[in-house]
Amino acid sequence: MSDIEIEYCVPCGFLNRATDVSETLLSTFGEDLDAVSLVTGAHGIFEVRVDGEVVFDKEEDEYDLDEITRRVRDAL
Template sequence: MTTVEVEYCVPCGFLSRAEDVQHALLTTFGEDLEAVTLRTGDDGVFRVRVDDAVVFDKSEDAYDVDEIVREVREYV
């Protein structure tokens, strides 16, 4: 089963973004995912990993929930 981790910057207020991604992934893939976990971070981080592979990093990509879901789909 696939595990997804969403790491987000707490001081930046990215919790709502992290929750949006978590909700979209659970709604889209449901029982095909073992877990979608939220991990706190800082320094502006917003990163999504699937089984340790980074599929989204705010420092490199524009934030788009639908695109993140498409990237995760390749692993599910």
């Protein structure tokens, strides 16, 4: 079982992205997860971590829900 953290920038309005990612991951991998946590942040951050390891970082990658899901699958 794994923990997923989605850290998102509150001032940037990334809450909708964060909830979309969490809903997709819970519906896809729910049985394999201990938790999906939304973590508030600032300064443009949008990262997805599986057991503390960054699998998606907005600074390096274009936001793509399907790609994030694939990366989480690979990390699980």
